[in-house]
Amino acid sequence: MAYPEPVPSRELYRLVAIGGVIGAVARFLLSVVLPHGGTAWPWATFVANILGCLVIGYFATWLLQNLPPISVSAQAARIRAFVVTGVLGGFTTFSSFAVETHAMAAGGRRFMALLYVVLSMVIGLLAVWLGSRLVYRTPEALEEDEVTG
Amino acid sequence: MIILEILAVALGGAVGAPLRFAAERAGASVTTSWPVGTFAANMIGSLVAGFSAAFFVYGHNGNWHLLGYALISVGLCGALTTFSSFCLQIIDFAENKPSVAWAYSVGSLVLGLILATIGYQIGSGL
Numbered sequence: 001m002a003y004p005e006p007v008p009s010r011e012l013y014r015l016v017a018i019g020g021v022i023g024a025v026a027r028f029l030l031s032v033v034l035p036h037g038g039t040a041w042p043w044a045t046f047v048a049n050i051l052g053c054l055v056i057g058y059f060a061t062w063l064l065q066n067l068p069p070i071s072v073s074a075q076a077a078r079i080r081a082f083v084v085t086g087v088l089g090g091f092t093t094f095s096s097f098a099v100e101t102h103a104m105a106a107g108g109r110r111f112m113a114l115l116y117v118v119l120s121m122v123i124g125l126l127a128v129w130l131g132s133r134l135v136y137r138t139p140e141a142l143e144e145d146e147v148t149g
Numbered sequence: 150m151i152i153l154e155i156l157a158v159a160l161g162g163a164v165g166a167p168l169r170f171a172a173e174r175a176g177a178s179v180t181t182s183w184p185v186g187t188f189a190a191n192m193i194g195s196l197v198a199g200f201s202a203a204f205f206v207y208g209h210n211g212n213w214h215l216l217g218y219a220l221i222s223v224g225l226c227g228a229l230t231t232f233s234s235f236c237l238q239i240i241d242f243a244e245n246k247p248s249v250a251w252a253y254s255v256g257s258l259v260l261g262l263i264l265a266t267i268g269y270q271i272g273s274g275l
Contacts, residue, residue: 013167020166020228021159028158028223032151052233060237081170084234090166094191094230094257095198096222098265102199106266117258124236132240 006074012081019086027091039107042100045093046120052092053124057131059083065137150212154219161224165194169229183249184238187231188257194230195261198222199268 031044059079067076097120104113137145169190176186198221205218235257242250 013170016170017163017167020162022162024158024162024165024224024228025155027227028155028219031223049232053236056233056237057240085170085173086166088233089169089231090162090228092232092234093194093227094232094235094261095194095226095265096230097232098195098261099198099202099222099269101262102265102269103202106269117262120232121236121254121258124232125240128233128236128240 007077012077015078015082016086016089019082019088020090023087023090023092027093039104039109039112041112041116042096045096045100046116049092049097049120050123050127052088053127054131056084056088056092057128057133058135059088059131061132062135065135065142150215153216157216157219158224158227161220161226162228165225165228165230169231182246183242183253184234187234187238188253191230191235191257192260192264194226196264196268198226198230199265199270200272201226201268203269203272 027044027048030048034044034047036042036044063070063076063080063084067073067079070077070080097116101113101116104110104116169187172190173184173186176184176189179185201218201221205214205221235254239250239254242253
């Protein structure tokens with residue numbers, strides 16, 4: 001993943017930081033709207049992670065189909081840094097997911113902890129796939145676009 | 150208080166996300182055969198978040214623990230770690246390198262949970 005010189009590292013880091021702030025604050029506000037106790041089902045994290053997976057599937061495929069790779073396209077590198085690494089990376093969380101799973105298991109809710117891990121993974125992966133399908137276009141369709149402009 | 154919490158989360162996010170970006174770039178310069186940078190960020194974040202959950206929420210009383218939790222657990226660790234890239238990478242590897250997808254996903258889940266538990270126990274002991 002060698003980044004092109006056209007976009008200075010400093011600018012990419014700034015985009016990631018701004019996106020990270022937006023994503024993290026949005027996740028915090030979601031946890032204010034959907035509060036949960038120590039060993040209860042963590043709806044806020046669950047919803048944030050699944051939603052983030054849906055959007056990352058969409059954007060990753062959109063980038064692949066509409067812009068050159070980030071190694072040559074400054075625009076793709078900027079969009080990826082801001083949306084994928086910054087906003088979505090800041091919005092979704094692996095650490096809360098792990099800590100919440102531990103809290104449920106340590107609190108005696110072992111089945112719920114297992115269910116939380118399995119459902120987060122299965123629905124998260126399905127959401128990435130679904131998001132990707134929403135924007136995916138066959139090579140033929142893309143070619144037709146190029147011909148007709 | 151919620152305004153201060155939002156500011157703490159924002160500050161943590163402004164540090165955590167660029168740290169993960171740095172880890173991803175450093176990892177990609179070492180190997181592209183598996184996402185070692187994201188893995189490292191997720192594991193370190195799980196350890197620190199486990200510590201923070203115990204230290205700030207259950208270990209101490211007072212209002213400042215809310216801000217510490219918002220800064221370290223929600224902001225810093227929340228943004229340092231990522232679930233969306235984690236799932237995207239599994240899907241990406243699933244097609245051509247299913248063994249990497251399995252090892253990466255199961256390894257992250259098992260080690261992440263172990264590290265969160267260790268962090269929590271260290272945090273409760275202080």
